[in-house]
Amino acid sequence: MNSLWQDIRYKMQASGSRITMLIGINVLIFLLINIPATFLWLMMKNDILNEFKYEYLALPASLPRLATHFWTPITYMFMHDGVFHILFNMLWLYWMGQMFEEYLGNKRLVSLYIMGGLAGALFFVLAYNLLPVFAGSLAGASVVGASASVTAVVIATATLLPDNTIYMMFIGPVKLKWLAAFFVLIDFLSIAGPNAGGEIAHLGGALMGFIYIKQLNRGHDWSRSVDKIFSQRPKVKIVSQNRSYQQQPTSAPRQEEIDHILDKISQSGYDSLNKHEKDVLFRASKNGG
Secondary structure, three states: OHHHHHHHHHHHHOOOOHHHHHHHHHHHHHHHHHHHHHHHHHHHOOOHHHHHHHHHHOEEOOHHHHHHOOOHHHHHHHOOOOHHHHHHHHHHHHHHHHHHHHHHOOHHHHHHHHHHHHHHHHHHHHHHHHOHHHHHHOOOOEEOOOHHHHHHHHHHHHHHOOOOEEEEOOOEEEEHHHHHHHHHHHHHHHHHOOOHHHHHHHHHHHHHHHHHHHHHHOOOOOHHHHHHHHOOOOOOOOOOOOHHHHOOOOOOOOHHHHHHHHHHHHHHOHHHOOHHHHHHHHHHHHHHO
16 A cells, blocks of 8 residues: 555656646545545535535635635635546647647646636636626535636647647547647536536636637747746755864865756656766755755
């Protein structure tokens, strides 16, 4: 069991792929909530954990409630309503995220995921507060799901690589630009259905994905500010109480060398380090701890 947990942590943290990390976070949160919730329902017919999810982690449309649940624009994008909800979201994130990372690198993926989710949250809240059709359901309306974030990745990839094709069962090869157009059209037409809030959030994510690539092509990388927040790491501080030891220039690695090694791990994983780099990292952590 310990080995399995170590493997999961490695895949999420050290593999270098942000896709694996995002999928891992979503799946882990889903299981942590739904496995105990299922046991509670079977033993006591108690649905308290699902009630907790919608009360404290889902994004509410009501502005007064949102003001007291200000964390929900982030938490909602890692929540899901059922097995098929998370399954299809994670499959699309995996398929399209691979292409996105291949052309734009892995650091931008998390930033776009967050920005897409926030854009979806903004669309959802604005629509329910400004459009008269939603006035009667405003008080109790809420939304969960990574769909806005995933849609941002899908549309961004299609905007970046419109003529790339993927093979779809029963259809055959489809260009990404037509897939993106189909996604947006279906989401728009589905607003009149039972999941209006979710479809509106999808459209917000889609718009963010499209604008993000257009701005990137003009030299404006919106992901930099978001990436700085989510990629910060503590500096490895070299400390020694022994004055004679501190005076030895070869006793501890330079901070620049440590930063370079940590960047390499972030990009390609721990296994990409050579023996010298692993020794340097080991000495730095030993001296700093």
